[in-house]
Amino acid sequence: MSNDKRVTPYDRVKLARDKDRPGIEDYIEALFDGFMEFHGDRLFRDDPSIVAGIGYFHKIPVTVIGHRKGKTLEEHMAYNFGMASPEGYRKSLRLMKQAEKFNRPIITIIDTPGAYPGMEAEANGQAAAIAENLAEMSALKVPVIAIVTGEGNSGGALAIGVANKVLMLENSIYCILSPEGFASILWKDSNRAPEACEVMRITAHELQELGLVDEVIPEGSRLFKNMDNVIYKELKKLMKMSPDKLAKDRYNKFRVMGEVFEPKKNREE
Amino acid sequence: MEKQNNISASERSTKEELIECPRCHAMIDADIIRDNFKVCPECNHYYTLSPKSRLRMLADRKSFKELDKGLRAVNLLDFPDYEDKLAKARAKSGLDDAIMTGIIKIDGIKVAIGVMDTRFLMASMGTVVGEKITRLAEYAQKHNLPLIMVCASGGARMQEGLFSLMQMSKTSAAIKRFKDAGGLYISLLTNPTTGGVSASFAFLGDIILAEPEALICFAGPRVIEQTIGKKLPDGFQKAEFLLEHGMVDMIVRRDELKSTISRILKMHK
Ligand SMILES: [Zn+2]
Numbered sequence: 001m002s003n004d005k006r007v008t009p010y011d012r013v014k015l016a017r018d019k020d021r022p023g024i025e026d027y028i029e030a031l032f033d034g035f036m037e038f039h040g041d042r043l044f045r046d047d048p049s050i051v052a053g054i055g056y057f058h059k060i061p062v063t064v065i066g067h068r069k070g071k072t073l074e075e076h077m078a079y080n081f082g083m084a085s086p087e088g089y090r091k092s093l094r095l096m097k098q099a100e101k102f103n104r105p106i107i108t109i110i111d112t113p114g115a116y117p118g119m120e121a122e123a124n125g126q127a128a129a130i131a132e133n134l135a136e137m138s139a140l141k142v143p144v145i146a147i148v149t150g151e152g153n154s155g156g157a158l159a160i161g162v163a164n165k166v167l168m169l170e171n172s173i174y175c176i177l178s179p180e181g182f183a184s185i186l187w188k189d190s191n192r193a194p195e196a197c198e199v200m201r202i203t204a205h206e207l208q209e210l211g212l213v214d215e216v217i218p219e220g221s222r223l224f225k226n227m228d229n230v231i232y233k234e235l236k237k238l239m240k241m242s243p244d245k246l247a248k249d250r251y252n253k254f255r256v257m258g259e260v261f262e263p264k265k266n267r268e269e
Numbered sequence: 270m271e272k273q274n275n276i277s278a279s280e281r282s283t284k285e286e287l288i289e290c291p292r293c294h295a296m297i298d299a300d301i302i303r304d305n306f307k308v309c310p311e312c313n314h315y316y317t318l319s320p321k322s323r324l325r326m327l328a329d330r331k332s333f334k335e336l337d338k339g340l341r342a343v344n345l346l347d348f349p350d351y352e353d354k355l356a357k358a359r360a361k362s363g364l365d366d367a368i369m370t371g372i373i374k375i376d377g378i379k380v381a382i383g384v385m386d387t388r389f390l391m392a393s394m395g396t397v398v399g400e401k402i403t404r405l406a407e408y409a410q411k412h413n414l415p416l417i418m419v420c421a422s423g424g425a426r427m428q429e430g431l432f433s434l435m436q437m438s439k440t441s442a443a444i445k446r447f448k449d450a451g452g453l454y455i456s457l458l459t460n461p462t463t464g465g466v467s468a469s470f471a472f473l474g475d476i477i478l479a480e481p482e483a484l485i486c487f488a489g490p491r492v493i494e495q496t497i498g499k500k501l502p503d504g505f506q507k508a509e510f511l512l513e514h515g516m517v518d519m520i521v522r523r524d525e526l527k528s529t530i531s532r533i534l535k536m537h538k
Contacts, residue, residue: 122488257436258345
């Protein structure tokens with residue numbers, strides 16, 4: 001935690017968005033063998049903002065799903081900066097259900113500025129697509145591990161984030177919406193984003209303290225090795241659980257998020 | 270059939286009170302608006318309803334029993350001024366938070382119902398809204414009741430950060446359990462149903478109804494206009510647009526709402 005003192009939350013935001021930060025291609029290359037990308041939602045089109053496919057993790061067949069931002073300007077444009085459309089979320093769900101059918105664990109990699117706020121995305125049911133994912137993921141009978149690697153913004157992140165274990169890289173962020181959007185809604189001034197970061201509680205360590213994130217993965221030169229170790233450790237534990245237990249475990253995890261004040265008389269009723 | 274707008278004579282104002290319609294600016298007698306299901310007789314503008322007015326329109330007389338009264342938000346993030354903001358919102362609205370839940374009868378059929386209230390911080394979804402909806406779904410499942418959610422929301426409760434986001438998965442999971450157990454879930458989308466509420470329980474209805482001209486979206490019109498850099502066409506993201514795009518089952522006028530829901534309930538008895 002001593003590190004935390006020197007790095008401000010807004011520094012983390014900048015790190016999380018750094019253009020030289022690894023992208024999903026790098027994580028897949030480093031962590032999985034024999035990855036094959038699959039395409040399409042079988043309804044309308046393939047959304048390239050989301051990568052989905054199968055591969056081996058320590059010789060275990062797994063389904064991998066994550067946001068794709070791209071590295072060059074052309075790629076950013078082609079992948080819509082990692083802002084997925086309903087088709088991307090529907091592709092994700094299709095492959096999650098497929099994983100469940102073949103009893104494959106699911107590993108998701110979250111890095112998105114948010115779900116795409118575009119006309120086509122709205123017309124094609126962005127809200128309905130995300131809602132469907134949240135509902136269906138909660139009941140999947142296979143292990144689900146989510147890792148926030150960069151920006152985990154809003155419902156667009158959570159739509160592939162309902163997992164048994166939620167992990168975060170040390171310099172990633174996870175938030176209700178971008179600090180700029182937050183500052184703009186609350187204070188009508190998006191330039192106050194650095195200030196917003198101080199109160200939003202979006203860094204990995206803060207969220208772990210709040211009980212919303214299970215483990216923070218250290219970065220540095222051993223980043224991929226650290227990720228590999230943590231994912232392997234968690235996956236081994238989850239693979240010992242029965243299908244029903246896995247779904248129950250995930251349900252209960254999210255069920256208790258957000259304590260409220262309750263008047264005494266309610267409890268006596 | 271029982272007259273739906275059962276307003277008793279004692280509730281009428283003795284003196285004539287004129288209200289200016291926010292859309293057509295006609296000055297209309299408050300009693301006339303009330304008797305017209307709070308729809309402007311001149312231009313069909315739908316006035317925002319308080320949960321009490323909504324329940325009065327839907328429920329059989331004196332059938333409402335409130336559940337989970339008095340639940341209040343805790344300032345989980347120690348967010349500056351949040352307690353103050355909540356206190357002001359409570360004082361102004363007389364509510365504990367942005368939702369009222371309970372049991373009513375509709376033409377003699379018992380149902381669990383939740384009604385959101387935009388007068389409380391724009392019916393943003395925080396932990397109290399999430400918890401009350403989750404409990405309502407659990408209650409409905411336990412007691413074998415149909416579930417109705419009257420949705421409205423400006424989006425996430427900013428001051429609760431990621432806890433607010435997690436209410437999306439929490440409510441969606443509870444609704445899925447309820448539906449998987451055979452329960453009937455009717456969702457009514459009213460103006461405005463946006464953001465995290467639309468992308469969770471609002472769009473999970475077995476049957477999704479919408480009020481005429483209600484704004485229903487994930488990303489709000491302003492955010493989209495900023496993203497794409499142009500004005501949105503008239504009617505974009507309105508209930509009629511969603512019907513055309515296959516996102517809702519029916520648009521139901523307020524004067525036909527109770528009879529429509531009643532017919533649906535009778536077919537699922
Ligand atoms: Zn009018």
